[in-house]
Amino acid sequence: MSSTVETKASDYRRLVERIQEGDPSAEGELVESFGAGLLMMLRRLTGNPTLADDLRQETLAVVLTKTRNGEVRNPDALAGFIRSTARNLFLADRRKEKRYGELDPVTEHKAAHAEGQLSKLIRDEEVATVRRLLGELRLDRDRELLIRYYLGDDHPRDICRDLDVDPDRFNRVLFRARKRLRELWRKAEKRKHLHTSALFFVGVLFLFGTSATFVSLSR
Amino acid sequence: MENHPPSADRSSSPEPSSPGPLNHALIEKHDVVGLYVTGRLTPDDSARFEEHYLDCPECIAEIQAAERLQRGLSRAVAQDAARVGLGKMIARALGRPGMAWVAMAALLSVAVGLPTFWMQGRIASLEERLLQAHVDRSIALQPGINTPVIELSPLRGGASSTYSLSLPPTPGWLVFALAPEPMGETYEAILTTAEDRKIWQADGLQPDPAGKIHISFHSSQFEPGIYHLELIAGPAETKAGSTRYRLEILKAAAHP
Numbered sequence: 001m002s003s004t005v006e007t008k009a010s011d012y013r014r015l016v017e018r019i020q021e022g023d024p025s026a027e028g029e030l031v032e033s034f035g036a037g038l039l040m041m042l043r044r045l046t047g048n049p050t051l052a053d054d055l056r057q058e059t060l061a062v063v064l065t066k067t068r069n070g071e072v073r074n075p076d077a078l079a080g081f082i083r084s085t086a087r088n089l090f091l092a093d094r095r096k097e098k099r100y101g102e103l104d105p106v107t108e109h110k111a112a113h114a115e116g117q118l119s120k121l122i123r124d125e126e127v128a129t130v131r132r133l134l135g136e137l138r139l140d141r142d143r144e145l146l147i148r149y150y151l152g153d154d155h156p157r158d159i160c161r162d163l164d165v166d167p168d169r170f171n172r173v174l175f176r177a178r179k180r181l182r183e184l185w186r187k188a189e190k191r192k193h194l195h196t197s198a199l200f201f202v203g204v205l206f207l208f209g210t211s212a213t214f215v216s217l218s219r
Numbered sequence: 220m221e222n223h224p225p226s227a228d229r230s231s232s233p234e235p236s237s238p239g240p241l242n243h244a245l246i247e248k249h250d251v252v253g254l255y256v257t258g259r260l261t262p263d264d265s266a267r268f269e270e271h272y273l274d275c276p277e278c279i280a281e282i283q284a285a286e287r288l289q290r291g292l293s294r295a296v297a298q299d300a301a302r303v304g305l306g307k308m309i310a311r312a313l314g315r316p317g318m319a320w321v322a323m324a325a326l327l328s329v330a331v332g333l334p335t336f337w338m339q340g341r342i343a344s345l346e347e348r349l350l351q352a353h354v355d356r357s358i359a360l361q362p363g364i365n366t367p368v369i370e371l372s373p374l375r376g377g378a379s380s381t382y383s384l385s386l387p388p389t390p391g392w393l394v395f396a397l398a399p400e401p402m403g404e405t406y407e408a409i410l411t412t413a414e415d416r417k418i419w420q421a422d423g424l425q426p427d428p429a430g431k432i433h434i435s436f437h438s439s440q441f442e443p444g445i446y447h448l449e450l451i452a453g454p455a456e457t458k459a460g461s462t463r464y465r466l467e468i469l470k471a472a473a474h475p
Contacts, residue, residue: 037273040282079270127298130291150257150289151296171250178252182284 012078019067027064034082035060041083045090055093059086129184133177141165142173149174241271243278252278256285368394371448373462381465388471390439395448397432399462403452408434413445424450443470 018026038059042052063082066072072081137143141163148159160170246252246268254260255268272278369384384393399406406426410419418440424432432450446468451461 033274036279037275040279041269041273077270079273080266082273083266083269126287126291127294130288130295133288134295146288147292147296149253150285150292156254156259171248174250174253175247178281178284178288181288182280185284185287 009076013075016067016072016075016078019064020070022068030064030067031060034079038082038086042086042090045087051093055086055089058089062089125188129181129188132184133181136180137177142177145170145173146177241267246271246278252281252285256282256289363392366392366394368396371395371397371464373398373400373464381467383467383469385469386438386441386443386471390437393436393438393441395434395436397434397448397450397462397464398430399426399432399450399452400460403460405453406432407451408432409447409449409451410436411447411449413447415447418446441468443468 015026015030019030035056038056039052042055042059043049046052046055059082062085066085072078074081134143134146137146145159145163145165148154148163149156152159154162156167156170159165160167165173241251251260251264251268255265260268268278272282367384367387369382371382387393397408404425405422406424407422408420408424409417411417419436421434424434426432434448444467446466448464448466449461450464453460
């Protein structure tokens with residue numbers, strides 16, 4: 001574990017050095033490496049995808065400028081620096097924007113996991129896949145476990161006790177459920193892709209046939 | 220996360236308790252992704268995990284899956300609850316004293332009321348038609364006076380003859396006296412519009428001793444315009460010959 005951490009730290013250090021040396025590809029690498037995670041974190045923090053994207057751009061710009069200027073005091077903790085910058089920008093934006101309203105620390109945290117409550121963004125496909133997953137679970141207890149864990153406020157210890165589930169099994173159920181769900185979604189994506197390809201192929205064939213008929217008729 | 224006890228208190232809960240950076244074994248073992256998505260991580264643990272996943276595509280994919288699972292579950296449970304709620308609402312309403320009778324009465328009203336409503340409409344329509352038939356019959360039974368008789372004679376050489384006549388100011392009978400060429404014992408007559416739409420047809424017409432065929436039309440059958448009256452000699456299968464008359468029906472002349 002420590003070797004992995006050390007490797008990561010040395011990677012960060014090297015990346016910071018390259019940016020300070022003026023290597024433009026290093027800046028691209030930083031954006032590439034941290035962009036998606038930053039967006040994910042900011043989306044959870046703000047609960048607003050557009051605002052999250054704006055803040056991501058701003059964060060990356062600030063981080064790159066500070067890195068170039070040698071203002072990153074601990075390059076080994078580059079991820080922590082990026083996270084702090086993003087949160088500070090979010091807090092500064094929240095202060096100047098009334099759209100956030102008065103948020104206390106609890107509300108702030110709730111905003112972090114507000115995506116679960118953004119029912120407007122819920123898609124039918126997600127529901128269908130989740131229903132299929134629930135249907136595949138052999139035990140009612142596992143279904144209840146998932147629902148209570150993801151939708152309730154119960155402490156995992158209480159869920160384990162109420163459902164008489166061993167904590168190890170608890171984690172296994174959660175982990176397998178997510179893994180299975182990802183498989184189902186991947187298959188659904190694949191089917192969609194195949195469907196689109198088939199439609200495209202039929203369209204090309206149709207165009208080709210029409211053109212051939214037109215050419216043969218015009219001769 | 221403030222809603223939950225601090226990490227040290229959660230002895231049986233799956234969570235990262237050791238300080239320092241996270242690795243995937245620890246994340247998987249304690250289901251850090253699930254705890255993070257459901258807001259069960261402490262602020263310190265959240266910060267550690269965020270620092271980890273900022274540049275970790277595997278964890279980002281895991282978080283996305285967990286978020287989708289949470290959203291999907293939320294929606295599915297809400298849908299089920301709505302269905303159950305609606306069912307319960309109906310059941311509760313029916314369970315109230317007297318509500319079952321009210322519901323039954325409402326059902327009965329619909330069951331009886333809809334066909335009755337339809338039948339009433341049908342009866343009204345039939346009554347209207349019956350009244351019209353009575354009027355038509357009484358008109359038909361009235362003795363005809365000053366009935367115009369229009370003599371129609373074929374032109375020599377088979378040319379089509381045109382006759383102009385004005386509709387009477389008050390609806391009444393028009394009698395056409397046709398003098399066909401003596402080609403058969405019986406005739407078939409067809410009245411068509413200028414667009415060749417058939418509006419009347421009769422077979423087995425016989426000339427009177429004077430050699431004329433009389434056909435009466437009620438003037439209400441005509442709108443101003445062009446009509447054709449064709450007289451075909453002989454039975455339908457032989458059709459020895461035909462005579463065609465062109466009728467130009469004009470608007471009724473105004474009363475003097």
